[in-house]
Amino acid sequence: AVLAFTGLILNGIWEFAHSPLYADHDGGFRYVLWTRLHCTAGDVLILLSAFWLTSTVMRSRRWFDTRPRRGSILFVFAGLGYTVFSEWLNVYVRETWAYAPAMPLVFGIGLSPIVQWMVIPPLVVVIQRRMPGTPPAP
Numbered sequence: 001a002v003l004a005f006t007g008l009i010l011n012g013i014w015e016f017a018h019s020p021l022y023a024d025h026d027g028g029f030r031y032v033l034w035t036r037l038h039c040t041a042g043d044v045l046i047l048l049s050a051f052w053l054t055s056t057v058m059r060s061r062r063w064f065d066t067r068p069r070r071g072s073i074l075f076v077f078a079g080l081g082y083t084v085f086s087e088w089l090n091v092y093v094r095e096t097w098a099y100a101p102a103m104p105l106v107f108g109i110g111l112s113p114i115v116q117w118m119v120i121p122p123l124v125v126v127i128q129r130r131m132p133g134t135p136p137a138p
Helices: 002-017 029-058 068-093 111-129
Strands: none
Touching (some): 002 029, 029 111, 068 111
16 A cells, blocks of 8 residues: 555656656647646556566565665666556557657656666655554455
8 A cells, every 4th residue: 555655656656757847738628638647657657567577577566675675676667668558558548648758768768767666666665664563465
């Protein structure tokens, strides 16, 4: 529960903060609000999936306590890998969303979502580790 809640808050803040880097603001306030909440929910699902993948590989749901460095690397790269694929798919293939001119690109992928998945998972691990007696994440 701590993992999902922390991921929800941190990803929600990030989604709304980097919102101007996407080219959909002509859809109006309600549309932008809906898409950012939708993306935040997707981010939480990515975070939980990356956590479970990491837990499976590490053979423990408490990898953030027992092997935090190795687990965090896998956790970050699992979320980052999926995000890079999803950005490419949705921007260039499906054309579900588009970057605003202000979005810096790395090999055609938005820098902000890349940084998001390099910052938030380690932050989630730090928060999770500082929660004494926290039961294993889902």
